[in-house]
Amino acid sequence: MTPDRGAAGHGAAGQTRGTPEKLIEAVDLSLSFGSTPALRGASLGVAKGEIVAVMGPSGSGKSTLLHCLAGILVPSSGEVHFNGMRLDRLSDDKRSALRRDRFGFVFQSGQLVPELTAEENVALPLLLSGMRRGPAMTAARTWFPTLGLDGLETRRSGELSGGQAQRVALARGLVAQPEVLFADEPTGALDSMSGELVMNLLVSAVREQGATVVLVTHDARVAAYADREVVVRDGTVGTLTGAKP
Amino acid sequence: MSVPLTLLGLLERGPSHGYDLKRDYDAYFGQGRPLRYSQVYATLSRLARDGKAVAGPAEQGAGPERRRYIITDEGVADVEKWLAEPAPPEPDLHSELFAKVVLALMLGKQAGNYLDVQRAAHLQRMRELTEFKRQGSPLDVLLADHALYRLEADLRWIDHTAARLDMIARTVQGQS
Numbered sequence: 001m002t003p004d005r006g007a008a009g010h011g012a013a014g015q016t017r018g019t020p021e022k023l024i025e026a027v028d029l030s031l032s033f034g035s036t037p038a039l040r041g042a043s044l045g046v047a048k049g050e051i052v053a054v055m056g057p058s059g060s061g062k063s064t065l066l067h068c069l070a071g072i073l074v075p076s077s078g079e080v081h082f083n084g085m086r087l088d089r090l091s092d093d094k095r096s097a098l099r100r101d102r103f104g105f106v107f108q109s110g111q112l113v114p115e116l117t118a119e120e121n122v123a124l125p126l127l128l129s130g131m132r133r134g135p136a137m138t139a140a141r142t143w144f145p146t147l148g149l150d151g152l153e154t155r156r157s158g159e160l161s162g163g164q165a166q167r168v169a170l171a172r173g174l175v176a177q178p179e180v181l182f183a184d185e186p187t188g189a190l191d192s193m194s195g196e197l198v199m200n201l202l203v204s205a206v207r208e209q210g211a212t213v214v215l216v217t218h219d220a221r222v223a224a225y226a227d228r229e230v231v232v233r234d235g236t237v238g239t240l241t242g243a244k245p
Numbered sequence: 246m247s248v249p250l251t252l253l254g255l256l257e258r259g260p261s262h263g264y265d266l267k268r269d270y271d272a273y274f275g276q277g278r279p280l281r282y283s284q285v286y287a288t289l290s291r292l293a294r295d296g297k298a299v300a301g302p303a304e305q306g307a308g309p310e311r312r313r314y315i316i317t318d319e320g321v322a323d324v325e326k327w328l329a330e331p332a333p334p335e336p337d338l339h340s341e342l343f344a345k346v347v348l349a350l351m352l353g354k355q356a357g358n359y360l361d362v363q364r365a366a367h368l369q370r371m372r373e374l375t376e377f378k379r380q381g382s383p384l385d386v387l388l389a390d391h392a393l394y395r396l397e398a399d400l401r402w403i404d405h406t407a408a409r410l411d412m413i414a415r416t417v418q419g420q421s
Contacts, residue, residue, distance in 0.1 A: 057408075200379060203379070220367070220368060220371060220396075220397055220400045221371065221375075221397055223368060223371075224368060224371035224372045224374070224375040224393070225375055226372070227372075229368055239365075240361040240362065240364050240365035241361075241362065241365045
């Protein structure tokens with residue numbers, strides 16, 4: 001998957017947004033749910049290969065920001081750039097395709113499909129992208145030893161511990177070698193030892209793949225795995241040192 | 246924690262006698278270990294010698310001779326600088342963090358900004374320790390975990406304090 005470098009330059013005068021240096025960027029995003037504002041002029045740029053932790057109190061808008069960056073939600077105003085594209089201007093179908101082909105996701109409680117085995121869950125993004133079942137399952141199985149899940153390939157999610165299920169979810173998020181992994185409280189449902197294992201595996205895998213990570217967490221020990229952190233407060237993004245987010 | 250800078254910070258509220266400074270220091274920051282009078286007056290003399298404060302004229306009264314000390318611009322700048330800079334993120338910082346927050350609020354400064362800078366310094370140290378853990382032996386992990394849990398405790402305190410700054414400010418400003 002070669003990043004598209006041809007369409008950069010949709011940003012404000014004199015600036016190039018969404019360049020490979022800043023693989024993904026939110027500019028002045030606003031979004032309300034009913035009369036409740038979730039984002040109020042939130043801006044954030046993430047460089048290619050960077051792991052950025054998005055911190056902030058509950059209800060501050062950090063998950064909403066992640067959803068806008070990932071094209072799950074469309075902001076009511078502002079711009080989202082991904083690799084030179086105006087992501088917020090894409091149709092629903094194109095955003096879905098982008099999420100499927102170029103983004104990976106890990107959420108707090110795995111959200112594995114209970115009817116599928118662990119290996120089928122991991123293979124799911126490849127199958128949805130049109131890969132045949134055989135190669136998809138082969139690719140999925142390579143993740144099991146890497147994540148310490150040997151022998152659990154045919155278990156269903158109800159037969160896995162929380163930590164095991166989250167590692168399966170991590171494999172599913174990374175199996176298609178996404179350019180950006182969006183992780184929303186990936187260790188939020190785990191004890192500290194399991195959480196540490198998941199974060200170590202996540203960092204090792206994304207470093208090896210060269211993926212960019214947007215990591216939403218309220219946990220400083222999880223944020224410490226990132227290259228830097230930003231803080232969302234009342235729907236805006238800031239840094240602790242006053243530097244540009 | 247720096248006693249001279251803390252006394253200087255208390256002095257920034259307004260001219261004070263050594264007696265009053267000692268009383269307030271002990272009340273806010275003594276934590277069961279009050280300053281000796283000799284330490285207070287020796288510190289005030291050094292601050293005056295270094296141009297951070299000036300001693301007012303002797304005041305005659307029934308008791309011993311008393312002087313009010315007044316902070317200088319240089320002293321104000323020193324307090325400002327000290328309050329703005331994060332302390333080294335190491336265990337057992339609580340007294341310095343506490344003193345900086347209380348003094349900042351007492352002086353009507355932005356304690357939230359200080360807490361943010363301190364939070365950033367803590368997170369940076371946690372990043373270093375996490376990387377050290379990822380590369381290290383099981384004993385390195387054990388060692389780093391100890392420091393990480395202590396820093397995490399500080400961070401929780403910082404978050405709780407940041408959420409309650411208005412209430413703490415009302416308490417501190419009402420008492421000073």
